Amino acid sequence: MTTPPYPPGSPTPQGGNERQQSGYGGYAPSGGGWPSGYGAQDARGAQPLAGQQVCSWHPDRPTGLQCSRCGRPACPSCLTHGSVGQQCRQCVAEQQPAAARTISGSKLGEQPLVSYVLIGINVVVFIITALQVRRLSLSLSDGSAFFSSQLFDAGALIPINVGAGEYWRVWTSGFLHLGVAHIAxxxxxxxxxxxxxxxxxxxxxxxxxxxxxxxxxxxxxxxxSAPVSVSAGASGAIFGILGGLAVAFKRMKANMQQILMVLVLNIIFSFSIAGISWQAHIGGLIVGAAATAAMVYGPPERRKQLQIGACVGLLVVCAAIIGVRGASLPDGKCVYQDGLSGTGLYCPRL
Structure with missing residues (x-):
């Protein structure tokens, strides 16, 4: 009588399970698997013999299978069946289409998030300052009322205070605003x-x-600016974004007419309206345009290195300018306090 094949490790009708008949006309030990050459099951846990072919990604797994495309030996878990043969994980990955990229190297279609987060931060800071001074200034003309806010006292840009060591003001001033019209x-x-x-x-x-x-x-x-001047607002950063957008439009060969018109009008307003810090606008515009140019004009093969290098270089240059200017200013600081002539910002005589 012909004995039917039994799965490895199962008892035979005779009750023995030390050796069982394989479906391939041979015998396999009950504690082992099928011969590695067949690849009928994962050889996980089996110790490969000397000279035995093993998986390219799992050296502890003997295998008789290989990739139909590159010929690498691979275990069943590392192979994917295709229309023709089976391919290893590396060949499958190489055939996946590369993600589309923008001119700066970022993923195409990425939804904007940072812009809205920055808007939220600025609005929250403005609400806090308004609560501290208990009023909402509707125009820049009465924005000095915000100087009594603790946040303004600690964070507005006052050159002489920066020179006295309060360097955080060059950052924090960009999140403070002098009234509803300003932040709007x-x-x-x-x-x-x-x-x-x-x-x-x-x-x-x-x-x-x-x-x-x-x-x-x-x-x-x-x-x-004068050493005892006070300035605040995100307009320097906004001008940098505007300059960056113009550079990006130029790089993409888009219509420049509208963006240039907006840019020119904003520059004119910066110099023609009293109380506006044109210095912050122009400084932000120059740095923003330069940083964006490094982002979009670098060659793809060295894009990331150039982008990081340009950002670090601009950071160092700006920090050096601030440090040198601060060191050249006289000693003293402006403070907001109650005085004999009323409450206000008191600065040393220069």
Missing amino acids: MNMLSLFFIGPPLERVLGRWRFLAVYLLSLLGGSALAMVA
């Missing part, structure tokens, strides 16, 4: 021009351009 104009601008540039640059590159533009605006304000 800046946040509306960021709402409209931020997402388009963020889609081109990606989230982290966009954030880098924004923060560098803010620092560039503070650097020029430190150099070209």
